[in-house]
Amino acid sequence: MDPLLLARLQFATTTSLHFLFVAVTLGLVTLLVGLQTAWVLTGNPAYERLTRFWGQLYVINYALGIATGIVMEFQFGLNWSGLSRYVGNVFGAPLAIETLVAFFLESTFLGMWIFGWHRLRRGVHLALLWGVALTAYASAFWVMVANSWLQHPVGYELRDGVAHLTDFGALLTNPTLGMAFGHVVSAALLTGGMLMAAVSAWHLLRRTPDFALFRTSLRIGLVTAALAVSLVVGFGFAQFGPVGQAQPTKFAGGAGRDALVAEWTARFGPGDYAPPALADVGLASMIMIGMLLGCVWLLLPLLWRDWIIRLRVPLQITLVTLPLPFAAVLLGWIAREVGRQPWVAYGLLPTGQAVSPVGPGVMLASLIGFTLLLGALAVANGMLFARHAARGAADPPLGRPPAPAAEPVRPMSVLA
Amino acid sequence: MELAWYALLGLFFAAYLVLGGYDYGVGLLLARGGGPDRRRASLTAVGPFFLGNEVWLVASVGILFGAFPTLEGELLSGFYPVVAAALAGVVAVTVGVQLRSRPTDGRARAAWDRVVVAGSLLAALGWGGLLAGLLQGVPLTAAGHVAGLGHVATPFAAAAGVAMVALVTVHGAIFLTLRLPPTDAAPLARTARRLVAVALAAVALATIAGGLSDRVRAAPQRPLFAVLLPFVLVTALLVARAALARRRPGVAFAATSAALALPVALVGAALWPYTLVSTTDPAASLTVIGGAASGPTLALLGWLTVPLLPALLGFQAMCWWVFRGRTDGRAPVYW
Numbered sequence: 227m228d229p230l231l232l233a234r235l236q237f238a239t240t241t242s243l244h245f246l247f248v249a250v251t252l253g254l255v256t257l258l259v260g261l262q263t264a265w266v267l268t269g270n271p272a273y274e275r276l277t278r279f280w281g282q283l284y285v286i287n288y289a290l291g292i293a294t295g296i297v298m299e300f301q302f303g304l305n306w307s308g309l310s311r312y313v314g315n316v317f318g319a320p321l322a323i324e325t326l327v328a329f330f331l332e333s334t335f336l337g338m339w340i341f342g343w344h345r346l347r348r349g350v351h352l353a354l355l356w357g358v359a360l361t362a363y364a365s366a367f368w369v370m371v372a373n374s375w376l377q378h379p380v381g382y383e384l385r386d387g388v389a390h391l392t393d394f395g396a397l398l399t400n401p402t403l404g405m406a407f408g409h410v411v412s413a414a415l416l417t418g419g420m421l422m423a424a425v426s427a428w429h430l431l432r433r434t435p436d437f438a439l440f441r442t443s444l445r446i447g448l449v450t451a452a453l454a455v456s457l458v459v460g461f462g463f464a465q466f467g468p469v470g471q472a473q474p475t476k477f478a479g480g481a482g483r484d485a486l487v488a489e490w491t492a493r494f495g496p497g498d499y500a501p502p503a504l505a506d507v508g509l510a511s512m513i514m515i516g517m518l519l520g521c522v523w524l525l526l527p528l529l530w531r532d533w534i535i536r537l538r539v540p541l542q543i544t545l546v547t548l549p550l551p552f553a554a555v556l557l558g559w560i561a562r563e564v565g566r567q568p569w570v571a572y573g574l575l576p577t578g579q580a581v582s583p584v585g586p587g588v589m590l591a592s593l594i595g596f597t598l599l600l601g602a603l604a605v606a607n608g609m610l611f612a613r614h615a616a617r618g619a620a621d622p623p624l625g626r627p628p629a630p631a632a633e634p635v636r637p638m639s640v641l642a
Numbered sequence: 643m644e645l646a647w648y649a650l651l652g653l654f655f656a657a658y659l660v661l662g663g664y665d666y667g668v669g670l671l672l673a674r675g676g677g678p679d680r681r682r683a684s685l686t687a688v689g690p691f692f693l694g695n696e697v698w699l700v701a702s703v704g705i706l707f708g709a710f711p712t713l714e715g716e717l718l719s720g721f722y723p724v725v726a727a728a729l730a731g732v733v734a735v736t737v738g739v740q741l742r743s744r745p746t747d748g749r750a751r752a753a754w755d756r757v758v759v760a761g762s763l764l765a766a767l768g769w770g771g772l773l774a775g776l777l778q779g780v781p782l783t784a785a786g787h788v789a790g791l792g793h794v795a796t797p798f799a800a801a802a803g804v805a806m807v808a809l810v811t812v813h814g815a816i817f818l819t820l821r822l823p824p825t826d827a828a829p830l831a832r833t834a835r836r837l838v839a840v841a842l843a844a845v846a847l848a849t850i851a852g853g854l855s856d857r858v859r860a861a862p863q864r865p866l867f868a869v870l871l872p873f874v875l876v877t878a879l880l881v882a883r884a885a886l887a888r889r890r891p892g893v894a895f896a897a898t899s900a901a902l903a904l905p906v907a908l909v910g911a912a913l914w915p916y917t918l919v920s921t922t923d924p925a926a927s928l929t930v931i932g933g934a935a936s937g938p939t940l941a942l943l944g945w946l947t948v949p950l951l952p953a954l955l956g957f958q959a960m961c962w963w964v965f966r967g968r969t970d971g972r973a974p975v976y977w
């Protein structure tokens with residue numbers, strides 16, 4: 227089998243998994259910041275319970291975000307050594323900044339936040355969550371800088387076939403960056419809001435004990451989702467202009483496409499420079515989902531006098547539409563990434579030149595091995611997430627007060 | 643400037659081996675039995691530091707990619723199986739530790755603990771093998787690519803992997819001696835002392851395997867540093883043993899930390915000015931400068947990240963300070 231195909235498949239699988247979890251991370255952390263800030267400001271214990279319950283789910287989700295992220299990071303060197311060789315001078319910089327500026331602090335803060343309940347002062351504990359959220363956004367920003375550079379290489383010059391950085395500012399003002407970052411972040415917020423609404427809807431449908439708590443989070447989730455879906459659609463349509471201009475071969479071909487293909491044929495030889503049809507299928511399906519999700523606005527009037535809960539049907543709808551935002555984020559990435567084929571760095575480095583010169587056997591073993599490992603862990607993670615979501619907010623392990631000091635010293639295994 | 647970045651890369655990776663090392667050591671020690679309470683207490687001891695330890699690896703690879711892109715591509719793909727094994731181990735540990743306490747059922751928890759044990763084993767084997775692989779050189783061709791992967795499967799790489807497993811286990815046991823309540827710490831100090839003997843044997847074995855390999859004899863440019871390596875390890879282990887006998891676990895921990903950090907520095911120094919020494923074509927060896935990014939990239943990274951280093955270290959130090967001392971042996975927390 228062709229190592230290139232295997233490497234691409236592996237990239238697509240790992241990244242899709244990574245993004246499913248990361249979208250939830252980014253969305254939920256934003257909502258959590260709101261909840262915990264409200265708790266610290268008002269002192270209302272209802273907000274503490276909300277923070278603990280949603281925080282618990284957030285932390286469970288985080289485990290796979292980290293695991294898949296680490297595999298992503300190594301994958302560049304393992305499978306795409308040509309990428310580092312030819313464009314590493316430019317493309318590596320935002321990723322290095324991301325790890326040092328964002329991840330390093332994010333994980334340090336998160337560890338302290340999880341273990342800091344009942345130990346740190348409230349203000350410090352809240353500041354840690356703010357730190358987690360800000361660094362999570364920073365990491366999304368820098369990784370989008372890197373991705374946008376692959377979509378539209380800028381700020382470099384070629385010497386002996388190797389790209390060298392000339393203008394870092396150009397990476398930050400990349401036309402394929404701004405709207406895409408807004409779109410990704412609001413898509414994550416939409417995903418987080420829908421997740422919160424759907425879990426709450428499940429509890430309200432089942433009439434589990436915590437009515438007031440889940441009523442509140444249903445409202446927060448739906449309002450967030452409605453605001454976010456508008457942003458998603460706005461940023462989404464705003465992308466067509468800049469991206470279409472930077473990548474004339476995307477979106478079924480834009481102005482200047484034929485001239486560009488002629489230029490490439492002269493420089494890189496004849497070839498098929500049209501992206502696979504999958505890209506357009508992804509784009510169209512995502513847009514359909516986006517329009518459909520726009521209908522959350524219709525649910526908002528029902529929040530009045532809890533009609534949404536009394537009627538039940540709107541709750542059922544909220545529950546069954548939960549997979550849609552997840553499908554949309556993957557379809558969107560397929561549109562973006564498949565749509566830039568056959569290039570790793572658009573118009574600069576063909577995908578085939580970026581793949582590592584390792585044999586197909588190793589590549590296949592790696593694809594199967596990591597897909598099975600991450601897939602199994604992701605399923606286990608999803609099941610634990612669902613179980614904790616269903617268990618309700620009675621006493622989540624996160625932020626549980628320590629046992630009284632008088633207790634015997636042995637830890638008790640009956641504690642969850 | 644390349645040298646400064648190379649030193650920073652070494653510093654981050656060494657710090658990862660020290661900090662991640664005790665995670666893996668504690669992970670391996672979960673296999674020693676003693677029931678669910680004991681396993682849970684060990685994880686509580688690692689508790690708040692766990693997430694902050696692993697990011698040293700993430701940051702090392704970030705520096706490797708940003709500052710040494712050419713080296714990154716050749717190093718990781720040239721040692722594919724070793725790196726993939728270490729990576730699978732890291733992933734298993736990270737998920738296992740974070741999720742093992744989420745199920746309430748004891749059997750599911752025991753299963754996750756086995757994932758942590760297996761992951762710790764793979765990670766330690768992999769990183770030990772990678773350091774050994776650097777010392778024995780790679781078949782780098784004139785085109786600048788590592789040819790094939792057969793070069794990694796040597797007795798020396800295997801022995802070094804085993805030595806790394808032994809080292810992190812001692813290190814983990816000493817960490818627990820420092821962190822657990824005094825009643826639980828005493829038996830661990832005894833375990834740690836027994837493990838020192840195992841580690842000494844493993845280091846001796848790796849030294850012999852290295853001495854017998856002509857590639858290991860040929861690749862180092864400054865053989866003195868390579869020869870120093872086993873002496874440093876043995877000294878550190880003996881110091882750790884003596885310190886444990888005098889009930890000074892802090893000193894013992896410093897000694898095993900040195901045993902995990904110094905190999906990185908010594909391997910780097912032994913190969914200097916190269917990072918990958920070619921066994922087939924000496925002219926093809928990759929120098930530190932040859933593997934590095936060009937000037938503007940390094941300058942940019944310097945301006946953006948170096949001013950932040952104090953903050954990075956400061957927040958890590960805050961974490962160690964806030965959660966310093968022994969766990970109190972009351973209800974286990976979170977992991």
Ligand code: HDD
Nearest residue numbers: 406410413459462463465469513516551554555558559562
């Ligand atoms: C909840 C998720 C979600 C929803 C409902 C939508 N999108 Fe989207 N879309 C994404 C999530 C997403 C994404 C995963 O976040 C992508 C992938 C890369 C990116 O920048 O955002 C994306 C990519 C993406 C691209 C490709 C950019 C490129 O190729 O570089 C376009 C043109 C749009 N979107 C436009 C839209 C429009 C017009 C939508 C609705 C009417 C829409 N998206 C709904």
Ligand code: HEM
Nearest residue numbers: 234237238241242245369373556559560563564569570577
């Ligand atoms: C923002 C950071 C990202 C970067 C730097 C990045 C980079 C890359 C690279 C280097 C490849 C392999 C080369 C190629 O096939 O062109 C690739 C392929 C791919 N990526 Fe991404 N990617 C990113 C995010 C994502 C996300 C979040 C998804 C989620 C689904 C995704 C989906 C894909 C797919 C489907 C492919 C295969 C495309 C094909 O080969 O036809 N990417 N990407």
Ligand code: HEM
Nearest residue numbers: 248251288291292295296298299329333362366369410700
């Ligand atoms: C190819 C590109 C990517 C690489 C190399 C990458 C790498 C990583 C790594 C190594 C981690 C774990 C960090 C830790 O230990 O804490 C991580 C987590 C994260 N990534 Fe990515 N990632 C990529 C794509 C993306 C994209 C497209 C986004 C969002 C737009 C994103 C956002 C995040 C966030 C928010 C986290 C932290 C939260 C979590 O772990 O769930 N990443 N990523």
